[in-house]
Amino acid sequence: MYLEPVSEILIFKTNILDIQDIEKVASVLDADARVKKWNVDREDVDHVLRIQSDCLDCRHIIELVHKCGYECEELPD
Amino acid sequence: MRVRDENKELSIRERAVEMLVAEGFDGLSMQKLAKVAGVSPATIYIYFKDRDDLIIQLWVGEMKRMMHATLEGFDPNMSFEEGLKVQWLNRAKFYIENPATAHFMEQIKYSPYYEKCRGKIDKKFLNAMGEFVHNAIKRKELVKLPLEIYWAIAFAPLYQLVKLHMSGRGMSGLEKFELDEKTMNQTLKLVIKALRP
Missing domain, CATH: 1.10.357 (Tetracycline Repressor; domain 2)
Known part of the structure; x- marks a missing residue:
């Protein structure tokens, strides 16, 4: 089972589509120490961005991704 | 804080195996799985990183x-x-x-x-x-x-x-x-x- 000590997991719908898009977002997310882990599911229609962080909330992430020039909205439970 | 719910995870796993068996690897999407498991796509992503991770974790389980x-x-x-x-x-x-x-x-x-x-x-x-x-x-x-x-x-x-x-x-x-x-x-x-x- 995927059981790491769970920090908050934040899930977003984005338009991060290809490798170049991911690289652009990576430059921002990798640089932010508050982001513990992240990945984009490129096979999903919503191009889901998944973030693990102890202290960031959704607004922070949306702001970061917007700055890179991409859409980003929280996927509700 | 999102809380892990073992029943939800179990239901996601069971439906996912059924879907893979019935429709093959291409037939499994997080959106479809969410629908049949009665959860939101976001919930699936709490337990699994992405589609590949889901398939591998299913096998491990x-x-x-x-x-x-x-x-x-x-x-x-x-x-x-x-x-x-x-x-x-x-x-x-x-x-x-x-x-x-x-x-x-x-x-x-x-x-x-x-x-x-x-x-x-x-x-x-x-x-x-x-x-x-x-x-x-x-x-x-x-x-x-x-x-x-x-x-x-x-x-x-x-x-x-x-x-x-x-x-x-x-x-x-x-x-x-x-x-x-x-x-x-x-x-x-x-x-x-x-x-x-």
Whole structure:
């Protein structure tokens, strides 16, 4: 089972589509120490961005991704 | 804070295996899975990183269940005959009671996922199997063979009978076939005989 000590997991719908898009977002997310882990599911229609962080909330992430020039909205439970 | 809910995770896993069996790898999407499992796509992503991670974690979970079932009442120090019998009964019972799992494990075996999955097999299981075999060789109850040949003789006959049982038909395709204990014991005897030094 995927059981790491769970920090908050934040899930977003984005338009991060290809490798170049991911690289652009990576430059921002990798640089932010508050982001513990992240990945984009490129096979999903919503191009889901998944973030693990102890202290960031959704607004922070949306702001970061917007700055890179991409859409980003929280996927509700 | 999102809270992990084991029932939700279990339901996601069960529906995902069913979906993979019914529709193949291309037929599984997080959106479709969310719908049939009665959760939101976001919920699935709490438990699984992405689609590939879901498929691999499914295999790890099903494999764990299979190994747990196989080892029930089994002890690596058992005589070869007794230990193999326990394993045969356990393995047959598990696959017959969990046809979707059986099908899913076969799908993985012949897919590119298998490379990523196989490294995640629990060493405890492999060690127990190895210990059992080595003990039997030491006691001169089992002939020393390359692992592949051993496995092919010790388990492939059982799995073939299980497959026939699950299809419900014998070799002719017409007659009914059921793997009962008598058939299993008859086959097991021949296997033990073949593997004796």
